[in-house]
Structures are given as structure tokens and as C-alpha cells.
Amino acid sequence: MHRLLSRMIVSFAYMIEGSTRYRKIKNFFFNLLENDDYPYKKYFDIFMIVIILSSVFILVIEVREAVPKWLDDFDLYFVTAVFITEYLLRMWVFSDLHTIILNAEEESRYLGRELRLGPLFWQIVKDKWRYVTSPAAIIDLIAILPSYREIRVLRILVLFRAFKMLRYAKSLGSFIFILKNKKFELLTLMLLTLFFVFIAGIMLYVFEGAGHNDKVHNLFDAFYWALVTISTVGYGDITPVTAEGRFMSMLIIVTGLGLISFATSVIVSSFSERLMELRDERVVQEVQKKKNITVVCGYGIMGQKVAEGLRQAEKELIVIDEDEEKAQLAHKSGFRTICADAARSVIFERIGLEKISHVLCLTADDEQNAFIAVNVKSLDQSVHVTARCSDREIAEKLTYAKIDKVVVPEEITAMMGSVYAGEPVAFEAVQSILAQEHDSRIDEVEIEPSSFFEGKTIEDLQMDEMRLVLLGVVRRVPGGGRRFIFRPDDTFVLMAGDHIVFMGRDAAIAHFKKRLLR
């Protein structure tokens, strides 16, 4: 019998282990409940917050008014059902029972003895007990209790539902998370406060409890006074009347000021320490639904200029810099910023490589840029990677490592300098066109597949009418490369995928693009 049962349990565990459907469903619920990066978790969280608020709202209404039956039923059945379901689902996704069973089975097979159900059962219970005793689960459980209407006082536990909100509202959770890091300091502070309240309370009771002060009847009154005074709240309902009592007041007011400043500084320093981390987390969440993100690694002079240029071109971008000061500067300039080492994979995985179209490695250090570029390429070859370096030799190495574009700023400067040597006025013109200083600029437009202009000629584009100057056409060539055809003549036939490069005034460009995309 025992053997049959254990065999059934083990084969059931194997069946679950092998079921992709089961795994998919469990994964879905895990993501929905626990994975902050899952896009639909947000909607679930909002739904839960609404439910909790409605429940607290009903409690408040009930204090003075009679609540309609349907609202009461909603609170009693629907809200409770949602909470119980959520509690059970969380318990389910907390750990995998079948893994525990299969591990135990493997172990017993290895040791050559039968699977013992008793210890296995205890192991499972212990595992789930870890969930049940976690602070969040305790709050969840207490939040279910107010549904038990027989005991009226349990109604106040609805407020635990408000605590439940910590689960769903990220910023509230972050606050708790920050304070958690200063547990030691805050605990010391609390003990110190309790100590002073204890001493001051007893002293006041000793000085004034024997009938000098008609407001101090017992030790509780004295402690209440001590806490109200030390916190600098000072209601004034109990005030010392003897000189000793007043002297005592003066002492604990001064102490209280110190304690409050200490508490403030602990919380503020904790916030500033963790702020960067929280912001990084927020940035990752913000870009979850974006596509074609450009990641700028390094926010030095060059990173700043490139980021600014990309912002003007309305590109989605994230700036990464491991230097806290530079990250701070990027953040202040209004860029989505993450303070991290871009040479490590984890940051790109957190953003999601499928969302990234370009990565620009622009730190001042060649090795670091090479490291970042190779890191990204090794993770995903489809991401277009541009790396900056200071030397042609390094540039060739990087090109060999299939880095899409290698930019040597010194070389570009030198090339510009050389253009100047030949044609100084033309140089000014090129500078000015590139900087888009005038209302004339160079732009491009693609002939989309099945566009009206596919198969038409350059003449059909009627560019002269809009005073657009055609510079050329960039055409894909078989094998993956691209070729620039300088000013093809009017009979040149356009193909889908061709990019027309032209110069024109803003208004004319906009009009032309509209006509082509129509």
C-alpha cells in the first residue's frame, strides 16, 4: 500500500515535471504575482489596489451609515474570494512541490532504500511554512480575517489590507526596503527613545504621581507624557507642575531634539545611498514597453553630445555609466540613466536585448569600449554596436570582431582638417549642413515595398518642384552591403528599400516625405 502510494506520488511528480502546459501556467502566475519586469503585473497590481481601497472605503462608510447589501456582499464574498485565491496562488508559486518529491526520490534511489513518505511530507510542509511565516504572507492572511463577521473587532484588521498595498505600490515598497537597510541604526534609536521615555516617565511619576499633579494618575499617564514630550509634539494635556518635573521636561525636550535629528539623518542618508539603485530599477521598468532603444555607454563629453543629438532626433535612449557622478549628471540632463558597469551582461539582460537596436560604446577608455562592444555582440549579434577608439590598429581589431561601426574621433577630426586644406568654403558648407545650422539640411527617405514610387523613375519624384537637391540613392547590394549612387539621372528606376538622399528646406522635406509615404 505504502509502495503503491509513493509510486503514485512519484509518477504524478514526473508527469508535472514533463508537462509544458503546467509549467506555462505556473510561470504565468509567478510573473503576474512576483515578477516586477512582467508587463501585465502592473494591471494586476492596480486591480488589487482598487479592491483594497474599496474594502477600506466600505469600512469607513460603515462607521456611521448603513452599507447597502450589495456592497456588503461585494466586500464579504468577492474581495475575500480574491484575497484567498491570491494567497493560495502565491503559496503555489512559492516553490515546486514536484521538485522536492523528485529530489527525495532520486536521493532514496541513490541510497538504495524506499522513498519514505513521512519525512517527505514534513519537508513539503516545512517548505510551504516558510511562505506562510513570511511577513508579507502574514499580512495577507490577517487581511482575509475581517471577512469573518461574527467577531466584530476583526473589522479593524481591514487596515491590514492597506498594508497589503505595499505589495502592489512599488514606491511604498521601496520606502520599506530603504528603511530595512538601516535596521541597526533605527533599532538603536528606538531603544534609546524607549530608555529615555522609561526613565523620564518613572521620574515624573515619582515627583508628581503622589498627588502633586491631578493629571498624573498612574505610570501609564507618566509614560504617555514622556513620549509626547520627547517627540516634541507636546499636546499640553499633561504638564509638570513641580520644579523637579519641569527640570525633567527640559532635559527630555533637549534629548528629544537630538533623537529626532538623528532619526532624520539616518533616513535621509539611507535614501541618498539607495536612490541611484531605485532609479535604475525604475528606468528598467519604464523601458519595458519601448522598442528600438539606443544605449549610450559612457557619459563623458562625447557621450553627452551624442545623447543630446539622439534626443533631438527623438530616439529612445538609455545612458549607462558606472561613475556615479556622471550618471547623476545624465539624470539631471533628463536622460534615462542607469549607474552600472556596461561591460557586464546583466545590465543588458535586465533592459532586454530584444528591445535594444543600437549600443554605443563611448567611454574614453579603448579597452573598456572594446569590452562593452564584445560583451553586447556575444549576447546578441543583431544589435548594431558602435565603438569609439583612439587608434586605427584597435579599430581594425574591433572590425575583425564584427563590431558594426568603429569610430576614431581623432581620425574624423583629421579628415575634416584635410577637407579644409583643399576646399575651405566647401568645408564650411559641409560643417554647416552636418550641424543643421541652417533651415536647409540633408535628409533621407526610404522607398517602402509596394509604395507608389516603387518602379518609378527619379523624374517622377518631381523633386525640382520643391527645390529639393538630389544627392544620390543608397541601394542595398546582394550580399548585405550598401552602395551609394551619386546623383543618378532622371531615368533611374527606384526599387523598394532604396534610400533617397537629398537636401532641402524643412517644410519641403516634410511635404516630400508625406507624399512618398502616402
Add this chain to the structure above:
Amino acid sequence: MKRIDGHKKRIVLFGYGKYGRMLYRILREAGYDITVAIWKEENFARAEADGVKDMRAFSPRSNESIRGLRIDPANTLLYCVMERTANNLFLVLSLRELYHDTPIIAISNTEENSRKLRYAGADTIIDIYEAASRYIVTDITRPAVSEAINEIVFRNNDLKIAEIELEEGTFLEGAMTGSIDFGRRGIVLLAIIDKELGDKLIFATKGLDHKLDAGDTIILAGKERDIEAFRAELVASNKTIPQGVHDES
């Protein structure tokens, strides 16, 4: 880089750090005569290893050492490409004091330094980071434009951008820009500088026809042979100077 034939100015390159070295290589490839003026001792060995033929010592603070380079002010371009902006600035001040009208080109790394260098007397400033970042941004936002600029401006091929200052008596004198068929000649008119309207660039996309006069400059893009053919056409049409227009490039 573009190869430039015919008459060209001499170049004096001040500084042989990483920018100087790169610029030397590119200008050399383009066929310029270059004198490399070196301040730091260690750069001599470097220049020698790179095969620099004409190298001389100088100090940015000493006018005497600069005079010693025997610069021909009318036929020289001065490139200030020292590593430190402070040195470049001092050098620009010294050069401007010595040579009032010789073009000075200086590199800079920030807008602020560009302003200082311009104030000190540099005619043209190339902001290293500005140029490179513009290049990167264009490559991402408008890859075809980037390809076109590379082909026309930077890559060593038969495409080039050229400027032609119009002399008296050519067939362009008195013509309207709209009436000249540049397309038939395989070239593109990018911009003109109308002498009457100052030295501001007027792009061909402006929408207005301009009457061309002697002294105006036209900026063209095209294949080298088409541009040369156009120059030849201008020379042939010149009624006042039958021996041809002065060709600088």
C-alpha cells in the same frame, strides 16, 4: 581621403600627438607638402618612425622659434593640433601676432575652448568631439545620409566637394542659378556665396534664383572629372583671361 592634385598650399602642422599624427597621415595621403613643427622631445622619435621628412623644433611661447620655421604667410595653412588646449591657445596667439592673414585651423575639445581659440585668432575650429558625435548621431538616425557624406566628403574615391570662385568674363557671370543645368553636367550645386550679400552661405534649396557675379563662390559636389570638365568649360568661356582661371585644387 580625397587626393588633391595641382597647386596647393603648404601646411605647417604644429604638434605631433595623436591628432597631429593622424592629420599628418591623411594630409600626406592627399598629397600635401607638410612641415611638422614639434615641441615635445619624445615626438621627434615618433615622427621619424612614421617617416616624416620635414620636421622642426619650436616652442609655442617663443616667437623666435616660430619665425625660425620660415613660414611663407601667403601660401601656407597653419594647423594647431597640440594635445593641450592651453598650448594651442598660446600658439594661436603667437601665430596671429606674427602672420595676420594666414589661415589658422585649431582643434578644440569643448565649445568653451572653441570660443577662446576663435577669440585668440583662429579662423576655423574643429571640435573633436562635436565632429565625431555628429558623425555617430547621423549614422544612427539617418544611415543613408551618413553613407552619402562618407562617399562625397571623406572616402577616397572620385567624388568630391569643390568650390569655385567665379572670375570675370566666364559664361556664369550674370546668369541665374536656376537657368544653369548642373544636372546635365553630372554635378550638383549645393550652395553659393553671393559677394554682394556678404560671406554667408546660401544653400541651393533656398527657392530663390541668384544672379551670379564675378567674385561669387559656388560649392559643387560631383565626380572629379565632371567638376574638372566644368572648370574647363568656365575657362574656355572666359573672355577676359584667355589663359584660364586660377585653379587651386
